[in-house]
Amino acid sequence: RADSPLDKRVSTVGKVHPHVEVKITDPETGKMCPIGIMGELCTRGYSVMLGYWENEQGTAAAIDKNGWMHTGDIAVMDEDGYVNIVGRIKDxxxxxxxxxxxxxxxxxxxxxxxxxxxxxxxxxxxxxxxxxxxxxxxxxxxxxxxxxxxxxxxxxxxxxxxxxxxxxxxxxxxxxxxxxxxxxxxxxxxxxxxxxxxxxx
The missing domain is CATH 3.30.300.30 (ANL, C-terminal domain)
Known part of the structure; x- marks a missing residue:
């Protein structure tokens, strides 16, 4: 976003878009992480895919029953809502x-x-x-x-x-x-x- 501070624009992936939800969860428990704590980036909203084409198993692994897509990215959100991706769960x-x-x-x-x-x-x-x-x-x-x-x-x-x-x-x-x-x-x-x-x- 153009109105974001320069340091946030160059060091994070930004804030969540309007009408889209984002949360950071503990990959093991599924519970939401507090601000500043790393976890898996999950997202839900109109821009998120409905699933993989003709791949029910892959869809079930990526999107839970509540419609949250589990990205596999490890991320952290700061107190201003800016998200920084720090790695991949598989790594x-x-x-x-x-x-x-x-x-x-x-x-x-x-x-x-x-x-x-x-x-x-x-x-x-x-x-x-x-x-x-x-x-x-x-x-x-x-x-x-x-x-x-x-x-x-x-x-x-x-x-x-x-x-x-x-x-x-x-x-x-x-x-x-x-x-x-x-x-x-x-x-x-x-x-x-x-x-x-x-x-x-």
Whole structure:
């Protein structure tokens, strides 16, 4: 919206449109999250699809009985009603019972002058369930060690969000349309680190 403050226009996806409803819910309980707490972005209204064409199963998974579409996006709403999308549920890492959203770590690491690009994903861990691996691409001529990346994070982000593994790479696995394939990054990391998938039940 043109009347929104500049900082809100560049750092959020804005406010909900007229005649459309939005709520942020806990993905596990379905309960609405308080202002400032991250959860799944759900929306309902005239602009929301009725369902997937000839795909009842997909429709049932995305739209609940009350007409709310569950977007799969992790978002947070501020006290002024502006929404910021911070990641995808499918990318979420659960480390020692703590939910970790890769985008948070990626955005923080991008503040390092030596880093050109970064992608974060989870890998299995026998103690914590999952651990964090950061794939880091450095700028031309830049030098950065694994220890320096971790030191950059220490005491600046929560200790459980500090990547345990750092993998330096010039490029990342991509689709033909240029979308990062995090599942392939996970597969490659598991193989290179000699890890095994953990049984969850």
């Amino acid at each position: 979420m890492i659960v480390r020692g019972g703590e939910n970790v959203y890769p985008r948070e770590i990626e955005e923080y690491l991008m503040a390092n002058d030596a880093i050109e690009a970064v992608q974060v994903t989870g890998v299995p861990d026998p103690r914590f369930g999952e651990e964090i691996v950061a794939w880091v691409s450095l700028k031309d001529g830049a030098i950065l060690t694994e220890e320096e990346v971790k030191a950059f994070c220490k005491d600046k982000i929560a200790h459980y969000k500090v990547p345990r593994y750092i993998r330096f790479s010039e490029d990342f696995p991509m689709t033909v349309t240029g979308k990062v394939q995090k599942f392939k990054m996970r597969e490659i990391s598991i193989k290179e680190l000699g890890l095994k998938e953990q049984n969850t039940a």
